[in-house]
Amino acid sequence: NAxxxxxxxxxxxxxxxxxxxxxxxxxxxxxxxxxxxxxxxGLKFMVYLQKENxxxxxxxxxxxxxxxxxxxxxxxxxxxxxxxxxxxxxxxxSSPGTILETQYFGPGTRLLVL
Amino acid sequence: DQQxxxxxxxxxxxxxxxxxxxxxxTNSMFDYFLWYKKYPAEGPTFxxxxxxxxxxxxxxxxxxxxxxxxxxxxxxxxxxxxGDSAVYFCAASPSPDNAGNMLTFGGGTRLMVKP
Numbered sequence: 001n002a003x004x005x006x007x008x009x010x011x012x013x014x015x016x017x018x019x020x021x022x023x024x025x026x027x028x029x030x031x032x033x034x035x036x037x038x039x040x041x042g043l044k045f046m047v048y049l050q051k052e053n054x055x056x057x058x059x060x061x062x063x064x065x066x067x068x069x070x071x072x073x074x075x076x077x078x079x080x081x082x083x084x085x086x087x088x089x090x091x092x093x094s095s096p097g098t099i100l101e102t103q104y105f106g107p108g109t110r111l112l113v114l
Numbered sequence: 115d116q117q118x119x120x121x122x123x124x125x126x127x128x129x130x131x132x133x134x135x136x137x138x139x140t141n142s143m144f145d146y147f148l149w150y151k152k153y154p155a156e157g158p159t160f161x162x163x164x165x166x167x168x169x170x171x172x173x174x175x176x177x178x179x180x181x182x183x184x185x186x187x188x189x190x191x192x193x194x195x196x197g198d199s200a201v202y203f204c205a206a207s208p209s210p211d212n213a214g215n216m217l218t219f220g221g222g223t224r225l226m227v228k229p
Binding site for chain 1: 146157207
């Protein structure tokens, strides 16, 4: 059973471009979470999704950021018109339910905005 | 406003000795606490947890202690091994069954275990 997969692992964008981060949850997991880790900080919750539904996006910036988890395919975190402050590691986690210990994290995507 | 704080950014310990990682929290609504371990270029992996109804939970070489009145918890690793070298994150939540939106992480402590 493959773990949570994220791609790309590293992404470089210039200011104003769009960044698309993908997350394939573990098989059988229907809950997906996105976290952001700024340099020298802990992870911060961004959004929680189930298939085709955004359950909680209270941690996501109101502008430029969006997330989806379609019926088929990976979950996508999209950042439009990136700025230097968006440079961070973005981690996706998936779980079969809402029990915290069952959240498995992917390896992360490191976004660098030049 | 950091609700979960790990005041030591790094800790160096000799192999075989005890490693003690500390974590403080401010939100009295937190009732469930977890420790995660993170290697470079990997995501965090769950290590051990504790509910506020307990003051200690043990799993092999890892023990977590909770002092609810002091809003303080600690992770003890004994004996420490070089493979334990990683960044350790403390996290807190109002409950163990949660949608993830209230999982609040500390800033992490980098543990280095020297052979």
